[in-house]
Each structure stands twice: as structure tokens, then as C-alpha cells.
Amino acid sequence: MVQEIKTPKQSGIVYPESDGKPMADNTLQFRWIVKIKENIDFLFSDRDDILVVGDLLWYPEEGNNQISRAPDVMVVFGRPKGDRRSYLQWRENDIPPQVVFEILSHNNTLKEMAQKLDFYRKYGVEEYYLYDPMSVDFCGWLRSEDGFTAIDEIDNWVSPRLGIRFVLGTEELEIYRPDGKLFLTPVELAKQAEQAENRVRQLEERLRQAGIDPEQL
Numbered sequence: 278m279v280q281e282i283k284t285p286k287q288s289g290i291v292y293p294e295s296d297g298k299p300m301a302d303n304t305l306q307f308r309w310i311v312k313i314k315e316n317i318d319f320l321f322s323d324r325d326d327i328l329v330v331g332d333l334l335w336y337p338e339e340g341n342n343q344i345s346r347a348p349d350v351m352v353v354f355g356r357p358k359g360d361r362r363s364y365l366q367w368r369e370n371d372i373p374p375q376v377v378f379e380i381l382s383h384n385n386t387l388k389e390m391a392q393k394l395d396f397y398r399k400y401g402v403e404e405y406y407l408y409d410p411m412s413v414d415f416c417g418w419l420r421s422e423d424g425f426t427a428i429d430e431i432d433n434w435v436s437p438r439l440g441i442r443f444v445l446g447t448e449e450l451e452i453y454r455p456d457g458k459l460f461l462t463p464v465e466l467a468k469q470a471e472q473a474e475n476r477v478r479q480l481e482e483r484l485r486q487a488g489i490d491p492e493q494l
Contacts, residue, residue: 291342310331313378320455339367349380356370380408413447
């Protein structure tokens with residue numbers, strides 16, 4: 278059951294719901310954010326205890342509204358789906374996002390990305406993936422006893438948490454679901470669903486022409 282998790286003031290402290298930054302700096306970055314978020318959401322659509330969100334401010338410490346990040350995509354196992362204005366970790370059974378994705382744009386600086394890496398390491402992220410769609414450069418980090426360890430062999434890497442596989446194609450990163458199907462854009466997913474519905478209708482019409490009522494099968 279989908280529910281809204283409200284984010285009220287805590288002890289008079291206001292936790293802003295926006296960092297004042299755009300979700301994306303260009304159409305390519307935006308397309309990849311939406312593609313990853315929507316496909317993972319679809320992958321776990323039958324699980325009410327997995328939250329998949331994009332560009333949502335995450336506050337890991339109660340009482341401190343100066344420490345936050347808004348990952349491009351984050352996945353939280355053990356938390357219900359639902360709308361949120363921000364992710365206040367102490368109101369979410371103190372569960373941090375386990376998987377985080379960042380999509381690079383031309384405006385991202387090395388300092389900014391280093392700060393994000395340190396933040397995700399410090400606050401409990403298990404898997405952190407960073408993709409530059411302009412150069413098709415992809416890297417990742419996995420939580421270890423020492424904090425984060427870079428994934429050396431990232432091509433054909435399978436996410437321990439998500440079960441999805443990453444393949445470095447010649448033109449772009451390819452991401453495959455556990456069933457081997459490729460991640461598609463929302464438009465491609467919609468077309469695929471429409472084609473499936475058309476095939477069902479055609480089959481039903483053939484059954485009727487053969488004197489068989491599909492509703493009785």
C-alpha cells in the first residue's frame with residue numbers, strides 16, 4: 278500500500294525540501310536519471326518495501342539541516358513506497374539508502390563529486406555508481422570494512438543488491454535486468470506495453486472467430 282511519509286519540523290528545525298539546484302543540467306543527463314529510476318522502480322513494482330526515488334534530499338542526522346544530499350537516484354530496501362518531501366533518515370527506521378546513482382553533467386566539479394563520494398561512504402551507502410553519459414565512463418564503489426572499495430572490473434558487473442548487470446557498450450552504458458532484458462526509456466516501455474496489449478486483443482479476436490469466448494478460458 279502506497280503511503281505518504283510526511284516530513285514535519287523537528288524541534289523547531291526546518292529541513293528544506295530543495296537545495297535550489299535543478300534536477301538535471303541537460304536533456305541527456307535528465308534522460309538517464311529517469312531511465313534508471315523508472316526501470317528500477319518497475320523491477321521492484323511488486324515489492325512494497327523498496328523505495329526508489331530521484332532527486333530527493335536525504336538528511337542523515339536529526340537536528341542538523343546543514344548535512345544533506347540529493348542523489349540522482351537512490352534505492353532504499355526496507356522502507357515503504359510513497360511520496361516524500363525529503364528523506365529524514367531518523368523517521369525511516371534509521372535506514373540509509375543502500376544504492377545510489379549519480380549521472381554526471383558538464384557542470385559537475387571534481388570537488389563536488391569527491392564530497393559526494395565521502396558523504397555516501399560516511400553515511401552507509403552500500404553501492405555507489407557514477408556514470409558520465411557524454412564520455413560513456415562508468416565506475417562504482419562497494420562498501421567494505423575500510424569504507425568504500427572501487428569496483429575494478431565494472432564491465433559486466435552485477436549489482437549485489439539490485440541484481441542488474443552493467444555492460445559498457447560502444448555508444449552508451451547498457452543495463453540489464455535479472456531476466457536479461459535491457460533497461461528501456463519510459464517511451465520504449467510504453468510502446469512495449471502497447472504492443473503486448475495489441476497482441477492480446479488480436480489473440481482474443483481470433484478466439485472469438487473460432488467460436489471461443491476468451492472470458493471463459
